[in-house]
Amino acid sequence: MDEAFELAKIGAAEALSLFNTNLFFTQALIMGAIKSGKYQTFVIVTPSQYGKSWLSGQIAIMLANEGREVHVAAGTEDTTNIIMKNVIDHLQTVDESVRSKLLDYQDKVEKLQSSTSKKKLTFKGGGSIDGITLGATTDDAKKHNKAIGRGGDYIVDEAGLVPDDSYAEMGRREFSNVDGKKGLLFQISNPHAEGIFYDKLTEDSPPPGTMILWLDVRTALEEGRIRSVQQVTDSDFFRNRSTCQRYLLCELETYSDQSMFGNVALDDSAVEPGYTYFLGIDSAYKGVDKIPICLSAMTRDGEVRVLDITSIKKEQWVDGLTSERIVQEVMKVVNKLDVRFICVDIGWGVYLVEGLAKEARQRGDFNVRGINFGSGTTKIRKEKNHFSAKYGYNMRAELHMDLQQLMDDGKVTFTTKCANLLKKEFEAVRTLPKPNGKTAIVSKDEIKARIGHSPDELDSCLLSIHALLMYNMSGGIFVYTEADE
Known part of the structure; x- marks a missing residue:
């Protein structure tokens, strides 16, 4: 000195x-x-x-x-x-x-x-x-x-x-x-x-x-x-x-052996009147025999609950028929719970997006948004300086960072069923720093190699959380959008 x-x-x-x-x-x-x-x-x-x-x-x-x-x-x-x-x-x-x-x-x-x-x-x-x-x-x-x-x-x-x-x-x-x-x-x-x-x-x-x-x-x-x-x-x-x-702190962040997700808060209490419901659909229809669907809800106090992850069996895919059958299965949930916003992985799910969009246009009381995990982050959220949209490397990173922040802040809970389904997928996710200051997520293939299967349940969960956040941003106004910006 x-x-x-x-x-x-x-x-x-x-x-x-x-x-x-x-x-x-x-x-x-x-x-x-x-x-x-x-x-x-x-x-x-x-x-x-x-x-x-x-x-x-x-x-x-x-x-x-x-x-x-x-x-x-x-x-x-x-x-x-x-x-x-x-x-x-x-x-x-x-x-x-x-x-x-x-x-x-x-x-x-x-x-x-x-x-x-x-x-x-x-x-x-x-x-x-x-x-x-x-x-x-x-x-x-x-x-x-x-x-x-x-x-x-x-x-x-x-x-x-x-x-x-x-x-x-x-x-x-x-x-x-x-x-x-x-x-x-x-x-x-x-x-x-x-x-x-x-x-x-x-x-x-x-x-x-x-x-x-x-x-x-x-x-x-x-x-x-x-x-x-x-x-x-x-x-x-x-x-x-x-x-x-x-x-x-000016510390080098390298590939981490720790998951980006912290402790999972559990809540198996009964749902209450006044919940607002959202769906996330990981809709890859080639090479798998089921479509995972995650149901999330926002309580009257603004807390987030991940309530259920189920799946729809696809059987043999027939263009124009299988997608219509799945759309009708989804619509049963929409009608029963008055679901307000649905996010669908558009990678292989274009038929589902189109079918659900048709229903949304006719009814005018729920939104559908197609999500391309590999695209850029959500434009309107980036313009409003939302952290994950501003610093996420792509849409996939944005969705993961949103869930991470909710979990770190103690603002999201999971039923025991959902926590068990997501446990290995949570543990396998790692972040990667990018030279431009953004945060990326390790490849899906790398996660698959760690857990032995694709993290489809986690993807559906991320989509349902994104549906909830987009609904909040829109103030509940129903404006149908086929795909992310």
Whole structure:
């Protein structure tokens, strides 16, 4: 900490003199460590909204002002553009002694405002800043990695998303000077995924001249970057275990051996008047001999109950006849319980969706929605910032995350029958983090390999819960939609 304070003083003074800005402690520490010249490699993990790109822009200008060749880099052009935009913004307020070194300043800045990654900023004395992409995937990196053939200093944002092949090309910085001095490699990111960046972050004996900083939301609270604990607990990131782990605690989330679903709350009490009922139908009609149907209900107090999972035998499928028979079986339940909303897996269930939709149009007192598990998340829920629609990788992830949240919050119960049917399927479900910050679910084939059969009962349960949530969102207004948006 003694050294950290000394470096932070250097960084704070540098930012104040060059940019007239006051840095938070860890930002000043980073700036001072680079200015000191003591470190050539930086591996830094920060919580979300730390100001990574903003700080990277100041660092790039500071280095170029000293005659350094600086490459601002990221996996995608969009991310590179964010840093370059910060470079341009900082040039508006940087000290005149720096701005006067920039060749053709006015002309460059005007052009760069609309094309930040396409141009190069050149300074008197040999310094320069350019924006390059490294490739977001291994295949992409082989085709579009702009680090190939370039020495100099690298400032890499979202380094945890950069493919290993791109890191190999940035290794040229180690040999770019004939005196043996390495170019600087500044890497800053959330952990995101395993790979070279994470290996550098966790290695037991880092090479000399390496600084590793692993910050999290508690660091941000301590230095005043975040104002209060309530600001954290009220955030979207805090509401889900996966995003809390990645974006606040800054821990790597890998494939988990634990189910995404917690304890199952049981309730075998009798149903009461005033319940509103919903159905979920996993309607694959090829290769299986039954169609699982889940019945869920919302109580008068707004609690959710998963009451029953049954199945309809299909026997031999005959187009136009079997689907009509199943529709009539479903309609018996609709009539008996006054079901208000039905969600049907549209993968193989287009005949059922069409048949039930016809009934819904004629009656006008219940809704039918076809669900494609592989499609994007629900558009209207995403627009309203519903957590699972915003952070789910696809529709399948959205439905799983909805049920997970209800279970974590203690707002859904299961009858013993349903809990027993779902037990193995619950235990087999795992989440997978995606590079774009979304959450995915392991493949259905992987779940099937774990439990010996397809998780059809769970799918029907997810669909019934989605029907309930869509009904609540619509306010009970009956607007028939054949498929998800």
